Amino acid sequence: MEWWKEGILYQIYPKSFKDSTGNGVGDLPGIISQVDYLDYLGIDMVWLSPIFASPDFDNGYDISNYRKIKPEFGDMADFHTLMEELHRRDIRLILDMVVNHTSSQHKWFQKSRENSRGPFADFYHWETDKPNNWESFFGGPTWSFDEAREEYYLHLFHEEQPDLNWENPRVRQEVYEIMKFWLDKGVDGFRLDVINLLSKAEGYPEGEKKSSGYTDGSPYFVNGPKLTDYLKEMNQEVFKNYDMVKIGEVIGGEPQYYKSLIADTEKALDLLIHFDHVSLDQRKDKWTGKEFSLVSFKQVIEKWLRTLAPEGWNAFYLENHDQPRSVERFAKGGKYRERSAKMLATMLLTLPVTPFIYQGQEIGMTNLNFTDISEVVDVESRNFYNSFIENGGDPQEALELISTRGRDNGRSPMQWNSSRGAGFTSGTPWLKLNDNYQEVNVDQEKEKENSVLQYYRDLISFRKNNPALIRGYFMQSAADDEDIFAYWRKGKDRTFLVVLNFSNTIQVFLDDHYSKNLEFIMSNVMVKEDHASDKIPPLAPYEARIYSQH
Numbered sequence: 165m166e167w168w169k170e171g172i173l174y175q176i177y178p179k180s181f182k183d184s185t186g187n188g189v190g191d192l193p194g195i196i197s198q199v200d201y202l203d204y205l206g207i208d209m210v211w212l213s214p215i216f217a218s219p220d221f222d223n224g225y226d227i228s229n230y231r232k233i234k235p236e237f238g239d240m241a242d243f244h245t246l247m248e249e250l251h252r253r254d255i256r257l258i259l260d261m262v263v264n265h266t267s268s269q270h271k272w273f274q275k276s277r278e279n280s281r282g283p284f285a286d287f288y289h290w291e292t293d294k295p296n297n298w299e300s301f302f303g304g305p306t307w308s309f310d311e312a313r314e315e316y317y318l319h320l321f322h323e324e325q326p327d328l329n330w331e332n333p334r335v336r337q338e339v340y341e342i343m344k345f346w347l348d349k350g351v352d353g354f355r356l357d358v359i360n361l362l363s364k365a366e367g368y369p370e371g372e373k374k375s376s377g378y379t380d381g382s383p384y385f386v387n388g389p390k391l392t393d394y395l396k397e398m399n400q401e402v403f404k405n406y407d408m409v410k411i412g413e414v415i416g417g418e419p420q421y422y423k424s425l426i427a428d429t430e431k432a433l434d435l436l437i438h439f440d441h442v443s444l445d446q447r448k449d450k451w452t453g454k455e456f457s458l459v460s461f462k463q464v465i466e467k468w469l470r471t472l473a474p475e476g477w478n479a480f481y482l483e484n485h486d487q488p489r490s491v492e493r494f495a496k497g498g499k500y501r502e503r504s505a506k507m508l509a510t511m512l513l514t515l516p517v518t519p520f521i522y523q524g525q526e527i528g529m530t531n532l533n534f535t536d537i538s539e540v541v542d543v544e545s546r547n548f549y550n551s552f553i554e555n556g557g558d559p560q561e562a563l564e565l566i567s568t569r570g571r572d573n574g575r576s577p578m579q580w581n582s583s584r585g586a587g588f589t590s591g592t593p594w595l596k597l598n599d600n601y602q603e604v605n606v607d608q609e610k611e612k613e614n615s616v617l618q619y620y621r622d623l624i625s626f627r628k629n630n631p632a633l634i635r636g637y638f639m640q641s642a643a644d645d646e647d648i649f650a651y652w653r654k655g656k657d658r659t660f661l662v663v664l665n666f667s668n669t670i671q672v673f674l675d676d677h678y679s680k681n682l683e684f685i686m687s688n689v690m691v692k693e694d695h696a697s698d699k700i701p702p703l704a705p706y707e708a709r710i711y712s713q714h
């Protein structure tokens with residue numbers, strides 16, 4: 165059964181979820197203590213960002229031992245307890261596999277840098293002369309000189325994250341063994357970090373020059389020449405022997421290409437995490453903004469839904485550990501914070517996708533407000549700050565950009581209650597808490613009627629009871645409306661109309677063809693009693709409504 169199509173996924177960033185020891189860092193026992201909360205929310209799968217040994221140059225996305233739990237997070241016994249507690253509640257567990265690169269402290273890299281002839285010599289990409297001037301994802305060069313081996317090695321991300329050489333069959337076998345190690349323990353799938361970057365073009369051709377002075381190497385490693393061969397082999401050697409979900413994080417590329425990967429089971433992937441809808445408010449790069457356009461947003465959603473369906477299936481997210489919080493990004497904060505969070509929830513949970521909820525989204529958490537660079541932890545943001553200042557930029561402006569666009573916004577500690585430390589830690593949190601934790605936290609949301617959390621719970625259970633919202637046919641209405649996102653979900657037994665006001669003004673929405681026989685189901689603003697007529701009354705700012713049609 166393709167359970168991942170019916171289910172709802174919840175992403176946990178372990179470092180920021182719940183600290184059980186008081187050292188300011190979240191851990192596995194902390195997550196175990198909140199398994200009942202996950203059950204209460206009603207989700208079906210948990211994806212944990214990396215929990216393996218790591219020196220944390222990139223918060224665990226630099227793994228130094230794939231078979232060991234990061235000691236700060238706990239040990240293997242904790243892992244087993246967590247998995248059992250989740251499984252007992254019918255919640256599946258998905259681990260984050262980072263196999264495009266390792267940590268520079270991984271023993272393979274340590275051996276590889278020592279010797280240009282030994283068994284680990286070709287585990288990474290080594291070159292005597294620097295082959296090109298590609299820019300890394302975190303800014304700066306992708307090739308660094310290693311003093312020990314006296315050669316350059318490739319790292320698409322941080323210099324402490326050397327890229328594995330997938331051309332080498334021994335590398336591939338080692339990775340497959342790691343995957344089996346975890347699957348044999350009983351995990352239910354993987355989220356495969358930057359999986360479409362594995363194959364690099366032969367000779368590492370130079371890319372086009374960018375304004376930063378570096379070049380764009382992406383044509384030579386995004387969906388590279390051997391990617392599908394590697395995925396097929398991975399499927400053959402590992403995946404096809406397990407009942408599991410394979411979620412690929414993919415950068416760049418077109419939905420048509422990905423359809424061939426996910427619709428063909430031999431090619432290994434089930435769900436994708438792409439960046440198209442979260443790139444719409446960016447111009448040259450993530451630090452240069454562009455106004456959000458609902459029409460483009462709807463077009464991107466429609467394009468992916470139409471292209472992957474019916475053979476494939478979409479995942480959809482508004483937040484994760486690499487993205488700022490969604491409320492102010494796609495809607496509005498301040499007095500509209502709760503309403504916006506619910507409106508976005510309505511969209512997420514009524515599209516024909518596997519919805520991904522990121523920790524804290526279900527209580528409407530918001531971005532941080534950085535006032536000094538010493539508060540910023542993320543390597544990408546810190547690199548940006550340094551180069552911005554070097555180029556004569558204003559530090560205040562850099563901090564404002566980091567506070568709206570940086571990755572730490574999504575990584576601030578989970579807000580459990582209004583006590584000091586927000587119930588996340590009894591010590592000092594590794595990253596600062598959001599100032600609003602006394603108003604925005606799980607305990608209060610549980611008690612308050614009509615809270616964002618209650619709304620999430622209601623919608624989750626409503627979705628589960630109404631298969632039309634999962635598999636039903638999707639059809640947009642008024643696709644070029646700049647303020648309203650409206651669509652029909654037509655199932656075997658029921659048809660729904662979802663109308664979302666993405667603007668801060670009152671909006672009239674009429675669908676002449678269909679507005680008959682509509683029954684009001686729910687709204688984030690209006691109650692049923694107020695919805696007298698059988699016409700659709702105007703929508704309040706950021707209102708979301710669901711109707712059922714007879």
Ligand code: TEU
Pocket residue numbers: 222225226262301321357358413415450485486487544571
């Ligand atoms: O993200 C891939 C990725 O491309 C992001 O780093 C992206 O470039 C950046 O967030 C844009 O702001 C994955 C992980 O999700 C991320 O946390 C890791 O840093 C990265 O891979 C390297 O493993």
